[in-house]
Amino acid sequence: MSTKKDLFVLIPKVDDLLNDEKIKDLLEKVPRIMIVEAIRESIEEIRIKIVQLDNQQVKSFKIDYEALIEKIIRIIKQKNRMNLSKVINTTGVVLHTNLGRALLSESIKEEIWNVANSYSTLEFDVDSGKRGSRYAHVEEIITKLTGAESALVVNNNAAAVLLVLDTLAKNREVIVSRGQLVEIGGSFRVPDVMQQSGAKLVEVGTTNKTHISDYERAITEDTAALLKVHTSNYKILGFTQEVSLKDLVEIGREHNIPVIEDIGSGTFIDFSKFGLYKEPTVQESVAMKADIVTFSGDKLLGGPQAGIIIGKKEYIEKMKKNPYTRAFRVDKLTLAALEATLRLYLDEESALEKIPTLRMLTISLEEIEKKANALYALLKENIKHCTIEKIKGFSQVGGGSMPLEKIPTMLISIKPENLSINKFEQMLRDYNPPIIARISEERILMDVRTIKENEFEIIVAGIDKLLKK
Numbered sequence: 001m002s003t004k005k006d007l008f009v010l011i012p013k014v015d016d017l018l019n020d021e022k023i024k025d026l027l028e029k030v031p032r033i034m035i036v037e038a039i040r041e042s043i044e045e046i047r048i049k050i051v052q053l054d055n056q057q058v059k060s061f062k063i064d065y066e067a068l069i070e071k072i073i074r075i076i077k078q079k080n081r082m083n084l085s086k087v088i089n090t091t092g093v094v095l096h097t098n099l100g101r102a103l104l105s106e107s108i109k110e111e112i113w114n115v116a117n118s119y120s121t122l123e124f125d126v127d128s129g130k131r132g133s134r135y136a137h138v139e140e141i142i143t144k145l146t147g148a149e150s151a152l153v154v155n156n157n158a159a160a161v162l163l164v165l166d167t168l169a170k171n172r173e174v175i176v177s178r179g180q181l182v183e184i185g186g187s188f189r190v191p192d193v194m195q196q197s198g199a200k201l202v203e204v205g206t207t208n209k210t211h212i213s214d215y216e217r218a219i220t221e222d223t224a225a226l227l228k229v230h231t232s233n234y235k236i237l238g239f240t241q242e243v244s245l246k247d248l249v250e251i252g253r254e255h256n257i258p259v260i261e262d263i264g265s266g267t268f269i270d271f272s273k274f275g276l277y278k279e280p281t282v283q284e285s286v287a288m289k290a291d292i293v294t295f296s297g298d299k300l301l302g303g304p305q306a307g308i309i310i311g312k313k314e315y316i317e318k319m320k321k322n323p324y325t326r327a328f329r330v331d332k333l334t335l336a337a338l339e340a341t342l343r344l345y346l347d348e349e350s351a352l353e354k355i356p357t358l359r360m361l362t363i364s365l366e367e368i369e370k371k372a373n374a375l376y377a378l379l380k381e382n383i384k385h386c387t388i389e390k391i392k393g394f395s396q397v398g399g400g401s402m403p404l405e406k407i408p409t410m411l412i413s414i415k416p417e418n419l420s421i422n423k424f425e426q427m428l429r430d431y432n433p434p435i436i437a438r439i440s441e442e443r444i445l446m447d448v449r450t451i452k453e454n455e456f457e458i459i460v461a462g463i464d465k466l467l468k469k
């Protein structure tokens with residue numbers, strides 16, 4: 001008859017486990033420290049289990065050596081995986097902030113890697129052999145594409161707005177419509193950013209209506225700028241009125257006050273051509289002569305995370321000298337990805353084809369149906385014990401863009417026979433690579449819009465494996 005003490009003695013020792021053939025094999029690929037950690041964790045788990053046994057259970061308790069080894073290997077594999085790693089997004093939310101927002105184009109891999117893995121012209125002017133500007137690389141293409149006089153790039157649009165306000169309006173007043181004091185996901189709140197910059201917020205109008213006269217009445221000696229914020233992620237309907245950028249620019253001209261516009265999602269493409277909501281384009285804001293326009297690199301633009309500031313040269317030059325510019329400095333990988341993405345826009349067709357965000361948003365329903373049919377057929381052929389259906393649904397743009405837009409799409413619905421839907425969803429998330437799906441009415445729904453074709457096989461193999469467990 002064994003006691004708990006006997007059981008503790010039977011737990012394999014760390015050194016013995018390190019000498020197990022299967023574990024030894026892993027030593028070639030995985031740092032030893034990680035393996036030892038996995039062994040210790042697994043052993044500790046057994047120890048705790050033994051402590052919790054009652055007298056009856058002690059008699060029958062056995063340590064399953066093979067199961068222990070398998071468990072250790074599983075933990076090692078988990079530990080050896082990058083924490084930041086790829087997932088399969090089947091949610092149909094194209095700009096999914098939690099899943100990394102915009103995807104970069106496959107076609108610009110080399111441009112990014114070349115700069116990452118070699119010395120580069122980052123701050124070097126090859127012609128003169130002298131120090132160059134890190135911002136010059138993208139400035140030319142941004143001004144070419146937008147028609148703006150000058151441009152500057154920082155880490156994100158939040159930083160861009162802060163830099164603009166700090167440079168142009170520190171300790172002075174900035175007039176904003178009450179309807180535009182928005183919070184954008186990830187704790188970007190217009191009043192807070194204003195406060196941080198040291199600009200004094202002067203609210204005008206009401207939540208639903210702001211008139212030209214509201215701005216005019218609020219202008220004083222101390223007014224440094226008029227700010228227009230695109231309310232990207234919400235809409236007020238009904239009895240509403242906003243002052244257009246055109247009118248705001250006119251007021252600014254009259255009083256010699258710069259007009260700043262934060263358009264959030266900076267798109268170069270007019271999405272209404274594709275039956276989508278009309279987001280203001282960057283070119284339109286420039287054409288309406290806003291003095292400064294700021295937007296994100298990784299929303300509808302489909303590039304890397306960045307904040308792009310365009311506008312009058314005299315203002316941009318001032319910003320370049322602001323110490324915040326150094327603090328918000330973009331790194332070379334971002335610049336490489338941004339320049340390469342922007343170059344694709346020189347040919348709109350090519351941009352629509354090659355930039356994943358644009359492609360996913362403008363793909364025809366016919367092509368979506370083809371994708372859905374392909375995934376459906378693969379699942380039907382390979383997965384048993386599941387109800388699999390193809391149904392109509394809607395995708396979302398995400399990233400706080402076009403909040404009301406529901407883009408018709410096709411969903412694959414999967415309902416396992418012998419497994420709770422919550423458990424199944426969790427298993428999909430735990431899979432490598434994680435498959436992120438949503439549950440609706442006791443089934444898993446997968447929107448093919450955000451799934452790449454080469455991920456179909458992974459999904460099918462994954463589900464097959466998970467359901468066989």
Ligand SMILES: *Cc1c(COP(=O)(O)O)cnc(C)c1O
Nearest residue numbers: 156157158184230232264265296
């Ligand atoms: C998204 C957004 C921001 C913040 O941009 P980030 O690039 O995420 O920092 C600021 N203003 C508006 C209007 C936005 O839509």
